């Protein structure tokens with residue numbers, strides 16, 4: 142892939158077993174793990190890819206404690222939990238912001254201005270974390286919403302991975318509309334199941 146470590150991860154993984162299974166089916170995969178094992182695999186991936194940087198994980202509140210437990214099993218230290226909301230009904234959600242195995246008081250108290258909602262919160266957090274030297278990564282990149290936020294915020298490099306080819310194609314089309322020269326290669330499965 143040409144890189145090993147990310148400095149900043151911002152990601153929005155599947156938030157519950159139903160959504161997890163539906164993404165998997167959409168991708169044409171055969172589900173071999175349950176949601177709990179998936180969260181653990183995801184937390185391990187985040188720790189391995191971003192051992193010294195800052196990680197932010199969006200999650201729906203019902204399973205947020207399960208995600209946090211998985212992160213803590215891999216030495217994830219929470220610096221901040223941002224309370225947010227999404228959708229027309231302003232459904233509550235949370236964003237875990239932390240590091241693995243070390244302290245970073247610089248991100249303690251990271252708090253978007255009052256009144257932000259949904260994607261605008263992500264935009265604010267990504268913009269607060271990236272610099273021109275940042276290697277940004279989203280392992281659940283979907284249509285590349287967060288990598289594109291990071292690019293617009295001035296990150297040095299943005300990586301994303303996504304298991305549903307159609308979603309990735311939508312993201313690549315967005316990048317092309319933004320003026321990027323887009324090409325595509327297929328990578329072996331990461332074992333994130």
Ligand SMILES: C[S@@+](CC[C@H](N)C(=O)[O-])C[C@H]1O[C@@H](n2cnc3c(N)ncnc32)[C@H](O)[C@@H]1O
Nearest residue numbers: 153154155164165281282283284285286287333
């Ligand atoms: C809630 S969506 C994220 C949407 C994204 N932020 C965007 O801007 O489009 C979660 C994404 O994680 C992806 N994903 C990555 N790895 C997965 C896995 N092992 N199982 C299920 N979904 C996975 C899904 O396909 C889905 O696109």
